[in-house]
Amino acid sequence: MKHLFVILFLFCGLSVFAQPKINDKPKSSVDFPLCAGGESCDIFVSPEDFEVVKKAASLFAEDIGRVTGTKGHVQVGNPGEGQNIVVIGTLNHNSFIDKLAGDNQIDVTGIQNGWEQYLIKTVENPVKGIKRALIIAGCDRRGTAYGTFALSEAIGVSPLYWWADVPVKKKNALYLQKTDYVSKALSVKYRGFFINDEGWGITPWASKTFDKELGDIGPKTYAKVCELILRMKGNMLAPAMHPSSGSFNKYPENKLVADSFAIVMTSSHCEPLLFNNVTEWDEKTMGEWNYVTNKDGINKVLDKRISENAPYENFYTLAMRGIHDAGLVGVPKEREVSLIEEVLADQRNILSRYIPHPIDSIPQQFVPYKEVLDIYERGLKVPDDVTLVWVDDNYGYMKRLSNPQEQQRSGRAGVYYHTSYLGAPHDYLWVCTTPPVLMYEELKKAYDTGADRYWLLNVGDIKPAELAIKTFFDMAWDIDKYDIHSINEHQSAFMAKLFGEEYKPRFQRMLDEYYRLAWSRKPEFMGWEREWDEPEYTELASTDYSFQNYNDALRRLDDYQRLSDEALHLYHELPEASRPAFFELIGYQALASYQMNRKFLMAQLNRELLAEGKVEQANWAASQSQLAYDSIASLNHRYNTQLDGKWNYMMTLAPGWVAKYQHMPEVTYTKGKGEMPVDLSLRLEQDVLERCTLVDLTRYQVKSASGHTLRLVKGLGYDWNIIQLGEATEALADPTSPSAPQIEYALPQIDADSVTVHVYSLPVFPIYKGRGTRFGVSVDGHPVQVTNNIPKEYSKSWKDNVLQNGVKATFSFPIDPRRKSHTLTLSCGDPGVMIQRIIVDWGGLKETYVGPDIRLLKSK
Numbered sequence: 001m002k003h004l005f006v007i008l009f010l011f012c013g014l015s016v017f018a019q020p021k022i023n024d025k026p027k028s029s030v031d032f033p034l035c036a037g038g039e040s041c042d043i044f045v046s047p048e049d050f051e052v053v054k055k056a057a058s059l060f061a062e063d064i065g066r067v068t069g070t071k072g073h074v075q076v077g078n079p080g081e082g083q084n085i086v087v088i089g090t091l092n093h094n095s096f097i098d099k100l101a102g103d104n105q106i107d108v109t110g111i112q113n114g115w116e117q118y119l120i121k122t123v124e125n126p127v128k129g130i131k132r133a134l135i136i137a138g139c140d141r142r143g144t145a146y147g148t149f150a151l152s153e154a155i156g157v158s159p160l161y162w163w164a165d166v167p168v169k170k171k172n173a174l175y176l177q178k179t180d181y182v183s184k185a186l187s188v189k190y191r192g193f194f195i196n197d198e199g200w201g202i203t204p205w206a207s208k209t210f211d212k213e214l215g216d217i218g219p220k221t222y223a224k225v226c227e228l229i230l231r232m233k234g235n236m237l238a239p240a241m242h243p244s245s246g247s248f249n250k251y252p253e254n255k256l257v258a259d260s261f262a263i264v265m266t267s268s269h270c271e272p273l274l275f276n277n278v279t280e281w282d283e284k285t286m287g288e289w290n291y292v293t294n295k296d297g298i299n300k301v302l303d304k305r306i307s308e309n310a311p312y313e314n315f316y317t318l319a320m321r322g323i324h325d326a327g328l329v330g331v332p333k334e335r336e337v338s339l340i341e342e343v344l345a346d347q348r349n350i351l352s353r354y355i356p357h358p359i360d361s362i363p364q365q366f367v368p369y370k371e372v373l374d375i376y377e378r379g380l381k382v383p384d385d386v387t388l389v390w391v392d393d394n395y396g397y398m399k400r401l402s403n404p405q406e407q408q409r410s411g412r413a414g415v416y417y418h419t420s421y422l423g424a425p426h427d428y429l430w431v432c433t434t435p436p437v438l439m440y441e442e443l444k445k446a447y448d449t450g451a452d453r454y455w456l457l458n459v460g461d462i463k464p465a466e467l468a469i470k471t472f473f474d475m476a477w478d479i480d481k482y483d484i485h486s487i488n489e490h491q492s493a494f495m496a497k498l499f500g501e502e503y504k505p506r507f508q509r510m511l512d513e514y515y516r517l518a519w520s521r522k523p524e525f526m527g528w529e530r531e532w533d534e535p536e537y538t539e540l541a542s543t544d545y546s547f548q549n550y551n552d553a554l555r556r557l558d559d560y561q562r563l564s565d566e567a568l569h570l571y572h573e574l575p576e577a578s579r580p581a582f583f584e585l586i587g588y589q590a591l592a593s594y595q596m597n598r599k600f601l602m603a604q605l606n607r608e609l610l611a612e613g614k615v616e617q618a619n620w621a622a623s624q625s626q627l628a629y630d631s632i633a634s635l636n637h638r639y640n641t642q643l644d645g646k647w648n649y650m651m652t653l654a655p656g657w658v659a660k661y662q663h664m665p666e667v668t669y670t671k672g673k674g675e676m677p678v679d680l681s682l683r684l685e686q687d688v689l690e691r692c693t694l695v696d697l698t699r700y701q702v703k704s705a706s707g708h709t710l711r712l713v714k715g716l717g718y719d720w721n722i723i724q725l726g727e728a729t730e731a732l733a734d735p736t737s738p739s740a741p742q743i744e745y746a747l748p749q750i751d752a753d754s755v756t757v758h759v760y761s762l763p764v765f766p767i768y769k770g771r772g773t774r775f776g777v778s779v780d781g782h783p784v785q786v787t788n789n790i791p792k793e794y795s796k797s798w799k800d801n802v803l804q805n806g807v808k809a810t811f812s813f814p815i816d817p818r819r820k821s822h823t824l825t826l827s828c829g830d831p832g833v834m835i836q837r838i839i840v841d842w843g844g845l846k847e848t849y850v851g852p853d854i855r856l857l858k859s860k
Contacts, residue, residue, distance in 0.1 A: 020120055020179045022154045024171040032122050032134050033084055034155065034174040040064050040072040041134075043086040044079045046094040050141035052230075052262035056148040057088045059227070063157040066168045081129035088136045090144045097137050100126055110182040111139040115189060116235065118147030120181045134176065142235055142262045147183070149231050151176070158498055159231035162224065164466050164584045165643060166498050167577040184478060187447065190315055190363070190414070191476040192229065192236025193457045193469060194268060197422040197429055199244030200654035201461030206245075209648045216246045219253040225462070226261035232473040236264040236315060238456060247276040249305065259312050266315040266456065269367035269391070269416065270325055273302045273316055273347055274309055278324045289323050290330045291339060295346075303350050310354040315363040315454065318347050318386060319372075325423075327371045336375045344383065360385035360410070365454055367391060367416060370793075373400060377769065387453045389414040390446060393765070393793055394421045395802040396434055398442045403768040407450040414454025415446045419468045421458065422656050424532040425799035426525050429654035431589045432465040433518035437715030439471060440487040445728040445767065445832065447479055463650055466585055467491045484724075488512075488715035495585065499578055506570060507586075513563045514590050516720045517556065519805050520850050523596040527661035530799065538658075540665045542604040549846040551686045553601050555853055558682060564594040580642050588651070592635045596661075599628035603665035605678065610668055616676035622667035623675060629664045687856050691844025693748060694857040695824060697721050697835065700743045706733065708741040708828055717836030718760065718806070719854040725775055726831025728767045735776030735829035736784045745838070747779075747822035750815055752842035755779060757811045757824065760837040760850060763801040765791055767832060774829030779813040780822050786829060787811075804850055806836060 023031070034041050041064075045057045057074050065071030072086070078096050079085050089097045091108060101108045105126055111117040118138040126133045136151065138144025153159065155174050158166040195202060198217070206221045207214070214220065217240050229237060237258065239248035248254050248265070258265055267274050275281075277289055286301065287294040320343040322329045331339055344366070352359050365387045368376040373391075382388065388406060390413060392398050402413045419434045421427060443455070457472045459465045471490050475482060482490065492511055496504035521543075528544070530537035545553035567590035574582055602625035609618035632653065639651040653662035698721055702710050708726040716722045726733070726741060733740045757777055766772050776784035787809035791798045801807050815822060826835060839851045 194238035412453035420460030695838035728832030735827035741828035776827035
């Protein structure tokens with residue numbers, strides 16, 4: 001009997017969780033025709049249902065039209081008679097659906113009292129006069145919308161149909177196979193993105209192209225933004241807040257638009273109670289933004305904001321920092337903790353005044369960002385029901401997560417994560433180069449320590465971060481669908497769904513190369529200048545990539561050219577209608593990243609050749625640098641003018657405020673000397689390792705796991721493989737103990753009596769206070785040497801490390817030159833450390849940026 005139950009459960013699971021399937025021809029007599037014979041279905045919504053349900057139904061009807069050319073018919077009211085009808089509604093807000101549930105014709109127990117869940121079910125003869133009904137029912141208003149858009153995706157309309165111009169494959173008919181689908185409970189409750197640093201992309205595009213009448217980001221733009229979030233299965237927006245754009249609440253219709261899409265409004269870490277002090281605070285009429293001297297003035301504007309916005313769904317930030325992204329003003333350090341506790345109490349009192357719910361049921365967050373983390377660590381008491389939103393270091397590495405005590409908080413935890421940033425040591429506002437595996441690793445360990453309440457992604461101008469946004473929202477929707485291996489193929493699978501499965505292997509190789517090449521140095525960082533730093537870093541400079549050693553610079557140029565060539569090949573192989581979308585999603589980024597690297601490396605080569613007296617070759621390198629600079633401008637023009645200028649003013653080299661990477665670097669062109677091309681092919685004589693070697697991370701042996709996860713991971717690191725010494729949430733180990741989790745590598749015979757071992761790891765932070773990033777290294781059984789990097793944000797070492805995505809630790813060991821082989825051992829201490837490159841040197845290692853490429857070892 002027990003086995004029979006399991007079998008029945010499995011078959012039931014297959015029925016309940018099988019995704020809806022669409023065909024252009026009926027597979028059986030019970031398939032539901034969404035469009036057939038030139039006629040599209042009738043779609044019914046209740047007048048008592050939410051505005052977002054009616055909006056989703058209308059968009060779904062339009063989606064049917066996008067695919068078939070025949071739009072669906074939306075009717076507000078209860079269905080009467082019909083052969084095949086679609087009913088879209090929310091439980092307790094649609095009497096037709098509620099009656100079906102009451103009559104046991106649909107089973108709503110799987111979604112009842114849930115959060116944003118839905119069911120899709122075909123029902124035969126639901127009532128007299130109706131032959132067949134397709135029911136899309138949500139447990140709440142967003143659940144209903146998600147169910148509706150799930151069908152939109154199933155018929156072939158991408159969530160990026162508008163934002164990335166993904167074409168819709170035309171079909172004459174649409175049939176839904178007999179369906180009984182119930183969506184799972186979600187991984188993360190609130191999932192959204194933050195439009196930030198918008199002054200060089202989405203603001204000029206909105207004001208000069210999309211909404212010229214308003215001349216700003218306003219209701220028309222936010223309608224498109226909210227539709228995107230909803231189609232991506234998100235539910236939350238932190239709106240643009242820089243001085244280049246009007247504040248969200250400047251235009252009263254903005255919040256009405258957001259609510260019509262059921263989007264929860266939130267705000268950044270420095271915007272208390274939805275108030276944007278960058279553009280809304282007027283010091284002349286309101287006084288100083290100082291809680292010590294002007295508490296009543298500040299609370300007056302916060303009170304007004306909540307009185308206006310309380311009727312809508314919001315996730316409130318409890319905060320007090322300076323104007324914009326500055327620290328507290330006029331507060332002695334010894335009073336910071338008590339003052340912030342006073343701020344929290346005052347702001348919660350304001351919420352209670354206007355929201356008729358218990359304070360512990362009102363969504364609230366506290367974000368320990370930058371200096372606020374230090375205040376929190378000094379004993380700040382945050383009410384238990386408030387969500388602690390942990391942040392990364394702005395470069396993708398989570399600074400702190402909930403410790404075992406914080407994991408018990410009723411408000412749980414959340415994350416604020418960056419794929420775009422303006423700040424020291426350098427901004428990256430231009431292209432999105434955050435690898436999916438890094439995003440997964442950092443957010444998964446956050447999720448595993450309680451961050452399941454709130455996820456917010458800083459996406460800059462939205463474009464060109466569409467692929468990262470898709471990865472982020474899919475993980476937040478169902479994180480258990482992915483692991484650290486499968487997530488690396490998430491974006492290639494998505495692109496294959498858009499452009500054709502036959503392209504998936506090539507998309508994967510292209511994305512791997514795009515992210516790998518940017519891993520050691522993002523395109524924005526190639527000028528080697530820094531922002532808001534010491535005077536010696538303020539000007540453009542030569543890179544640390546070497547033209548003399550190990551083909552360091554030449555291989556980078558060669559790899560980028562191959563990436564660029566493949567992007568061009570794919571672009572021209574795709575149907576013409578698909579080319580704009582491919583260009584926007586990855587083609588532009590690949591082509592422009594190559595030119596940015598070429599611009600700076602050719603300028604560097606110009607200087608080096610000139611120093612050698614090779615004037616004609618230096619002239620050629622100068623011309624190549626200028627050509628690359630001009631090519632970026634040409635690519636920007638192409639991005640902004642394709643599709644009749646739909647995205648005009650969106651793409652530019654965002655300068656931040658003090659960046660210089662966007663400029664043409666200084667080169668010397670000697671007139672009257674002519675040009676002589678330089679052979680940039682790889683030098684065979686440089687591809688030689690003498691008196692040093694690399695460790696091939698893929699060729700490891702687990703000596704002892706001791707209950708820890710020791711694994712090879714593709715999708716991170718200088719050579720695109722890393723060794724992970726345990727998952728971050730696993731138990732601490734003593735790296736010096738013989739029973740520590742260990743892996744081993746074989747080394748060749750070495751004709752020296754000592755070696756120096758350089759180990760590059762990822763610059764991760766300890767998971768929480770009291771933990772570290774310890775790991776140990778040993779050679780031939782000598783005592784384990786332990787390193788423990790504790791990043792200090794804004795220190796020179798931290799800046800160096802985030803710019804190169806690596807921390808170098810160096811060890812020395814004696815060895816016996818008579819041995820035919822040697823063994824290198826890595827030991828786990830604090831789980832979660834990721835090793836990306838190991839170099840063993842006995843006197844021959846030459847200078848490069850981050851060491852020789854693994855291909856030198858494999859070419860031997």
